[in-house]
Amino acid sequence: MFSKTIFKQTLKANFKLWFIFTIIMSVFSGVLIAVFDPKTLSSMSDMVKDTPLANMLGSTTFLGILSQTFYSVQGVILPLIFVIMTANSLIASQVDRGSMAYLLSTPIKRSTVVRTQAIYLVSSLIAMFTILSIVGVVSVQAFQNDIDFNILDLLILNLGLFLLMFATSSISFLFSCIFNLSKNSLAFGAGIPLAFFLFELMGKVDSSLEGFKYISLNTLFDTDAIINNGDYWIQFTLLGVIGIVLYAIGIRVFKGKDLPL
Template identity: 45%
Template sequence: MISKPLFKQSCKANAGTWVFVTAIICFMLAILILVLGNINVNGIRQSMTDMFITDAVESTIDKQSMTYYNLTEKALTNYESGKNNLTIALNLIGEENRTQLSMGYDSLIQAGYTESEAREYLTNGKSDDEKLLINTFISYYIMEGNDISENKIKDYVLTNICNEVYEQVKVTEGEESANYAKLFIVKAINDFISSSSDNAKEFATMYIPQVLKGIFYQQFFEYNGNTIYIKDYYSENEISNMSSSAIISYRAEMDVKEQQIRQELMQEEGYDSLTEEQIELEVANRLNKYSNQLIANKTGTLIEELPIEVATALQELGAMDIYSLVIGSIYFRIAGLLLPLIYIIMTANNLIASQVDTGSMAYVLSTPTKRITVSITQMVYLIASLFAMFVFTTITGLICLFIVGSGSITISYVDMLLFNLGAFITTFAISGICFLASSWFNRSKQSMAVGGGISMFFLVATILGLFGSSVMPQAIKIQAMDYFNYVSLISLYDTVAIMDGNIKFVWKLAILLGVGIVTYFISIKKFQKKDLPL
């Protein structure tokens, strides 16, 4: 089925082109892998990623610091005032009244009254101030009994404040965070009590960074599918400093805002009719609203401040895999394919059409050599030479990957093998088309125009399609250019799927294999039947 002398002839005639093309594509691949592997092509990308991550870390620290400061400061202030108010109230009622009230309450409960009915009964006919006192006492009595020692009072106030914090946090952050906040506040208040400080704000300013640094140091979060440990980016001291400065600037802004709110309030109508308490309440309300806004503003990450399209584009750019883009989509599907395609166009034409056109095929066919033997020999030569070509690029690729080490390059040895196998099958399919053109036409220029034209069209379509393909970052992607991928046979060589380990690249290569088999089959049939002007 194969003519040895013809095979030798084909080898000798096309060896020059083959060696040239093989050497160049191996050289190109080697340069790409070695250069990409040794210099940090990801420099810009890495610094972008770092920027996004540090930005995210910093804003997390800022946000948590301010939130906890706000929470703690309020809790401490409330604790102080709550403790004082309660002590005053209990003393105002007096020991006798307390005993009477407690006995009255107990007997009412025993008589079957509910708590609210008992409260109603005891406060019946009293003035508003008295009602408030009585209710305060009963609440205290239910929890702590008749004992009004300082510890009991502290306990009572602490519990109340913690419950308030719990309810408050639960609304916005959920139960888990609420429980955590509650524990945090209990510890903060206890630490506050045992400390020498008596100023809630000053204490919180000092206290929060100290506590948070330990917590943050251990924290991690997800960023673009990667787990980011804060301790990789900041030392404990840095965290503490960042936390402090966040709190201080927050405090300063809050102070300024408080002054502002008070002045605004004074300008408003009906200010004079407000009581002191009402004014304080209004100020606290407005400050609270502002506080939420301030925390949100201060802690918005850089990426959140950008328009959504820009943000996605930047994040994509950060997440982009340069190696798979350059090696997989640019080298194996475009740059590294160009020269083999030229080899195919020239060689396929040389093997049949050119020999018929010049007439040199006469010397082969005037010997007892079957036409089918000629076809098959030339086909085997073309396929074998392409296979040998990619054996060399495979070896080059593997050696270069070994030299640069697997650390910095995302392409594995298996990927390299599959890339080359895919490239071989792609060139096999295209060589089938060129071989068919060569077998079909008796004129070199027709064979070259059709075979070469189709092959180059595929390559150019792939180049244009690259700008619309999924590997292009959103920032430079042109969606409409994706249509070019639908008209290029090379699209069936799915290097992205190979990189991702997606098995769909297999059936795509199977289609290419089919194209090659069919075109070679038709070529052989056609050459057997046609008239040869020899």
């Protein structure tokens, strides 16, 4: 069911990529928290008033700004790129290069291989967002300890972003399991998540394009509901269920499909 040897090899092969994206995300988060200034942001809000950018800026509270910047752009696109690259490399790229044939020539079962790769991808996201949460809390204590806000809301934002990436990674992993060629895996495993990101962003920039966000998985990560004590647990649950189901389908597909070995 799980191979420690394969997990260690996968961890070693992908550690540099994971480390780079985790550091970049943490730096972005820390810097945005450190430079937050209510007065400056209030002035910016007045400047973009009655323009499409006003829809993106939204609330000028501490968590409001974070939700409309980091948790809508940098914090989404950076792990999204990591997920796309990693999911493809774990299965489809290895089949494409022929290294999967070598791996499956060992006594290790195909089901064990694909489960181990799925476990690595999910655990790498857990580690990434755990570090991001720690950096966020430490940065708030170091730079914004005079701001009155609930630190739990910041942690819930990180949980919601993790669940979004968990569901998104399941899409990329599914197509990595379906296709034997990297170009096909990336066409769908990258194309669909990137389309979701752009659709949701378009809906925020222009109210006339709001309909696009309703066909985006990213809409389930409702930052406004989190910072305004709204209802978000149903969306969180849906993201978790989508991730579990698509990972299960991907594993099943890879176990049963013909491979060019």
